[in-house]
Amino acid sequence: MQATAYTFDPQTRSGSVLLDDGTPLSFDGAAFDAGGLRLLRVGQRVRIELAATDSGEQRVTLVTLQTF
Numbered sequence: 811m812q813a814t815a816y817t818f819d820p821q822t823r824s825g826s827v828l829l830d831d832g833t834p835l836s837f838d839g840a841a842f843d844a845g846g847l848r849l850l851r852v853g854q855r856v857r858i859e860l861a862a863t864d865s866g867e868q869r870v871t872l873v874t875l876q877t878f
Contacts, residue, residue, distance in 0.1 A: 812876055813858050818850040825850065827858060827873070835860075837870035845874030 816834060818825035823839035835858070842850070850856070850873070859872040 811858050811860065813856055815850050815852050815854045815856055818852060820849065827856060827870070835868065835870050837873050841870045842873050844872045847874060 811829070813827035813829050813835070816826045816828045823842040824837060825842070826834050826836045828834055837858070841858075845856075855876040857872075857874050857876045858870050860868045861871045863869050
């Protein structure tokens with residue numbers, strides 16, 4: 811799934827993305843590290859992977875750059 815980087819904190823390696831419909835989703839440092847990135851700029855297009863939590867909510871498990 812594609813999204814746009816909305817916020818990013820390089821200290822914690824966490825932030826948020828906006829889906830194409832405008833829905834914000836947060837990600838943690840583990841999801842950022844899983845993508846192998848070193849830095850993320852606000853506005854960059856990214857590819858994310860989601861997984862359902864026990865409560866049924868969607869959680870970002872991977873953030874990486876969108877390549878064409």
